[in-house]
Amino acid sequence: MPYAVAYSQHAARVRGAVEGRLPAPAGSPRLVSSWQRSFERYRLDPGSVIGPRVLTASELREVRDRExxxxxxxGQCLTQLHDTIRDADYCVMLTDAHGVTIDYRIDRDRRNDFRHAGLYIGSCWSESEEGTCGIANxxxxxxxITVHKTDHFxxxxxxxxxxxxPIFAPGGELIGVLDASAVQSPDNxxxxxxVNRLVRQSAALIEDGYFLHRTASCWVLFGHQNRSYVEAQPELLIAFDENGNVVAAxxxxxxxxxxxDGPRHIDEIFDSSHVQLRDVGRIETIAALRLRATGATLYARIRAPLDRTRFGVPNQPHRRAESMQExxxxxxxxxxxxxxxxxxARIAQRIVGKRLPILLLGETGAGKEVFARAIHDAGPRASRPFVAVNCGALPESLIESELFGYAPGAFTGARRHGxxxxxxxADGGTLFLDEIGDMPLVLQTRLLRVLAEGEVVPLGSETPVRVDLDVICATxxxxxxxxxxxxxxxxxxxxxxxxxxTLPPLRxxxxxxxxxxxxxxxxARATxxxxxxxxxxxxxxAAFAWPGNLRQLRNVLRFACAVCDAARVDARHLPADLAAQFATSPDEPVTPHGRHDDADRQxxxxxxxxxxxxxxxxxTAHAxxxxxxxxxxxxAKLGIVAPHRV
Structure with a gap:
């Protein structure tokens, strides 16, 4: 059958199903709702044969840096999943919480086939743009979900x-989607x-790996009903702080x-009267714990907090005489x-926990989110959620439901329970609104009500929900x-x-x-x-201008360490674009202030x-x-600072 005829027939089938004249796809209510949203709300053309939108290289770098x-x-789970299903001609994709493909695994000799189908890094799979597909659903x-062939919109x-x-963060918010896709497969x-089961299992493994990364400063309980599997394949992960308060699970x-779901103490979950859980962590043994709710036995190992920085800020030498505040x-x-x-940092330390909104200013890549998370973790809400929202990355049509949520039946295709x-x-914790300057004006009014009255009204609801949170914004x-x-x-x-x-740029x-x-x-240690x-x-x-700031610096050094085949990393190992800039812009002598009059004139x-x-x-550069x-x-060398910077 000619492609044009097949595409035309598919478009007719979609329109007939949406209008109730033809059977729904696979008898799935989720797919029916998605087709309706794609057709009625997003006005997408079911006959379109254009591939997905793809981010530019710079846009993709920015998204990957955030993630x-x-x-x-x-990374390792993606490789293992692909190794399992690669012989059946599958590729594996990882997206962020907005459907942007930030990593993938694919056989090199099939790269063109998958690329032609739109399956490659940087592709965007939101429902508002691509309609019904696995990632969007x-x-x-x-x-x-599995969206099979003509189930697609x-x-x-x-x-x-x-x-x-889906892949969720320790706080319960969605952080990404794992997808396995094939260009050709049986019609059944x-x-x-x-494949669906393998994807779900791999997503759970990624969740647990991310959980352990984010709870590195906590005590973590690894549990299983079978003692033999505690080390090899723990099912339950529970993080708690020095006082025994449960931070995440x-x-x-x-x-x-x-x-x-609510605040709990570890002793409310387990009868640990015969053993101190932190002592179990120190001696690295497996303990039998009784669940208070059921009386069942759970075997567990406790991991003590890891001695490493969680916030992406370089470690400085430790000084035993440092005060607790440092x-x-x-x-x-x-x-x-x-x-x-x-x-x-001194100002942040004084105001954290004082119910004072904080606005962070600084260039892209200067470390605003890293600093915001440090403020959160330094305050009394450290054990509660830190929820980050990039106001500039959310489509305007979705940002309202993403921020405020929605009630059951608020719109066609809404989840049954809202x-x-x-x-x-973020209730009880910190809401971090990144790129707040990109928030649409109409939503600024609703956000103002949240801040002023401490309540949020979900879409489709008239009942306000009380919220207690700290707010940090950045732009x-x-x-x-x-x-x-x-x-x-x-x-x-x-x-x-x-x-x-105001966070200063790296230069x-x-x-x-x-x-x-x-x-x-x-x-270097990571290699x-x-x-x-x-x-x-x-x-x-050190003399480079670093327009991408700390984010760019880390990527450059990560690349150099990865490709270095010797004991010393030098200019040969730099990324090609930076090496070219160094080659065309030779070093200029650094002139201290006041040493020569020409420096003042310059x-x-x-x-x-x-x-x-x-x-x-x-x-300015052109002039x-x-x-x-x-x-x-x-x-940077002349110490020139813009008038609006502190």
Whole structure:
């Protein structure tokens, strides 16, 4: 059958099913609802044969940088799943919570076939863009599914079979989707049952790996009903703090043990009167614990807190004489060699827990989310959820339901029991709104009510839900100017800016060399090989402008450590784009302030050009006849600071 005829017939079948004239796909209510949303709400064309939207390289890098911990926790599971099903011509994809493919596994000789079908890194699979497909349905319903061939809404994907499963964070929020897809498979959808089960099992393994990463500073109980499986295949994971308060539990623990959704003490779950659980962790033994609710026995091993940094901030040498205030989550920032970073940390330390909204300003990649999480973990809500929402990454059509949730039956295709929004998920903890400057004006009004009245009204409901949370926002935009221009509500701006902290870009930090050394040490240790950084290269890196800031620095050093085939990492091991910039922009001598008059003249010239062009780097660099990278480098060396920065 010609492709055009097949696509036309599929489109007619979809329209007939949505209008009730033809049978629904596979008799599945979930697929029926998805077809209806795709057709009626999103106005998608079922006959379209255009592939999915794909992010640019820079957009993908930014998304992957945000999901660094998730990627590290999932990499091995993706490889193992692909090794299991690769002979049946499957690829494996991992997406973030918005349906963007951030990692995948694929046979090299089949790459073109999968790419032609839209199955490759950077592809976007939200229902609003691609209609009914495995990833989109999981994002909507938060449950595993197989979408087989003509179950797909768009004709472009009717040759694919996709089995997908959700992956949740310790706090219960969705962090991603695992998907296994084949370009060709038997027509019978029952052929996908085994693949569906393998995907669900792998998603659970990724969840547990991510759980252990996020609870590294906690005591963690590994439990199983069979003593022989405690070490090899634990089913239950429960994290608790030094006082015995339960911080988080994996999904199987929630399904098995009642009452874990609310605040609990570990002694309320287990009768541990005959043993101190932390002592079990110190001697690394397996203990038999009695469940208070049922009297059943659970065998468990306890892992003591790991001695490592959880926040992506380089470790500094430990000093036993440090005061307690410098050993908490904000400690690495307090000990920073950059005065502005340390000052920000001192202010944050004083205001944390004081019910004061915090606004973090800084360029992309400067570490705003890392700093926000450190503030959360340094405060009294550390054991409660930290829920991050990127306001700039959510489609405008979805951001309202994502933030505020919705009531049962709020719209066609809504979940039967409704859904909690991100704000409700953060109840008792911290809500982190990244890129708050990109939030649509209409939603700013609703957010203002949440902050002012401490309650949220889900879509389709008239009953407000009380919420108690701290709010931290971040943006790279100039919110004060946006407020003056009417692009951001002034009442919301003043509500959010209880404390405004500006994180300096990497090129302006006085501790840039120590940061380079610390990040290099972390990445070198991750390779498992003894590596050292060439001194000349370290000096070049310290003089570089780093438009992508800490995020870019880490990626560069991770790449260099990965490709290095010697004991010393030097310029040969840099990514090609950075190596090219170094080759075309040779080092300029660093001139200390006041040593030569020409440095003062050069500084005055650059400041004048920046002022004339409203501090826009592209226009300024063009006017001066230099590259933007060179401009950044000279700004850093001459100590030029924009007037709106602290």
């Amino acid at each position: 660094d911990a998730f990627l590290r926790a999932s 999981v994002l909507t319903d938060l449950a595993p 768009r004709a472009a994907f009717t040759t694919l079979t996709c089995s997908a499963a 959808r029952d052929s996908q049952r085994i 994996n999904r199987r623990a929630h399904d098995t043990l009642a009452g874990l 050993t908490g989550a904000l400690g690495p920032f307090l000990r920073s060699g950059d005065a502005r970073v340390a000052a920000n 859904a909690r929004g991100k704000i409700a998920m 790279h935009r100039d919110l004060a100017r946006m407020t003056a221009d009417g692009a951001f509500r002034d009442d919301l701006y003043y509500r959010l800016s209880g404390a405004v902290l 302006e930090r006085r501790d840039i060399r120590s940061l380079i050394d610390a990040v290099f040490d972390e990445e 498992g090989r003894p590596l050292r950084l060439d001194d000349a290269l370290a000096q070049r890196l 500084r005055a010239k650059i400041v004048a050009a920046l002022t004339a062009h409203h501090w826009r780097p592209n226009a 001066l006849g230099i590259s933007r990278a060179t401009l950044y480098r000279r700004i």
